[in-house]
Amino acid sequence: MSLKNIEELNAMHLDVLRELGNIGSGNAATSLSSFMNKEININVPDVKILGFNEVAEYVGGPEHIVMGLLIMLDADINGMILYILDEEFVKNVVEVFFGKEFTVFQDLDEMELSAFSEIGNIMASSYVNALSSMTGMTINISSPAITVDMAGAILSVPSAKFAEIGDKVLFIDDSFGVGINAEKVQSSMILVPEMDSLNKLFERLGVM
Amino acid sequence: MSTINIGISDLNIAKPPNILATYALGSCIGICLLDRTRSIGGLAHIMLPSSKEATKASDNPRRYADTGIAELIELMRRNGAITSALTAKIAGGAQMFKTSLETFNIGSRNITAVKKVLASYRIPILAEDTGLNYGRTLFFDVATGTMQIKSVVKGTENF
DSSP: OOOSSGGGOOHHHHHHHHHHHHHHHHHHHHHHHHHHTSOEEEOOOEEEEEEHHHHHHHTTOTTOEEEEEEEEEEESSOEEEEEEEOHHHHHHHHHHHSOSOOOOGGGOOHHHHHHHHHHHHHHHHHHHHHHHHHHOOOEEEOOOEEEEEEHHHHHHHHHHHTTTTOSEEEEEEEEEEESTTOOEEEEEEEEEEOHHHHHHHHHHTTOO | OOEEEOOTTEEEEEOTTOEEEEEEESSSEEEEEEETTTTEEEEEEEOBSOGGGOOOTTOOGGGBHHHHHHHHHHHHHHTTOOGGGOEEEEEEOOOOSOOOOGGGTHHHHHHHHHHHHHHHTTOOEEEEEEOTTOOEEEEEETTTTEEEEEETTTEEEEO
16 A cells, blocks of 8 residues: 555554654754764654644744755655754754854854754764665755744645645754753744655565 | 734734734745735735745645735725725735755745736735845834834844
């Protein structure tokens, strides 16, 4: 049986994706930790299927200002990863990594933006490496494109690109703590695979 | 007075003193139509340029510039508006991410498509706030015809 859209995913599919999310997030925490030279804690990620409108609500509402990091996937899996980082996450990284006070979310300088671009790269690589090592599939990732703007406007990019697949996406919510005893900060990852790619993935893993 | 919120790939009409609103337009476009004489306004929030790109028969016609604008005009006509009296203001069509990938040019393709569709109905565009690289929230005051745009970059502007 092959899936026609993301809404057709069943509990077993979701479990597989959740487990991939777990491994990917664990890898991401380890790599981020060495990149930032800080201890990073991570909770078990929450994996859900959500509509784009629900995603916007989930990350604080369509007008809520967030950072978006967009990464394209190709080769055996085609699709897109979008990271949505909230202001607390960004503030935490700027303060811990650059050791300076975070002021205005919209006014990050080039150096800070390139650090976040690298963080997006690390998080996406970690996830994609987990996928590759479990499935033997080759997956290439693009370098991240970055913006800070309204969540709804950022989400219009994947929703327009993948409109024909449906308006549901795979939503993986991670909760990170940077440093010991740190407060948790949220990072949300949206994975929009093309359906052919997702079917190939489940086939490789023997999930039907 | 009430504010009528239009979601993505949706549309509606209103009479004064009501406000039509749509939040966080990125590459999507908000199309405000007004028959000032008959005091009927309409707003559509389209996501893609053409229904010819639709792969599913059951697809939502309000998602596309061509079928979305056609449906909005028809709804306004059924409520007393006259097509030849309509004027338009449009906003959105941003390129949210700087990337060289052609597939992300959806914002500018939307702008071109919306203008072409409006031209086919001979509806003049009185104002536009389109393109560039940031999100916009749109409020359309049907009484005055003012299109108010809020963005992170520019704050609030009236068109």
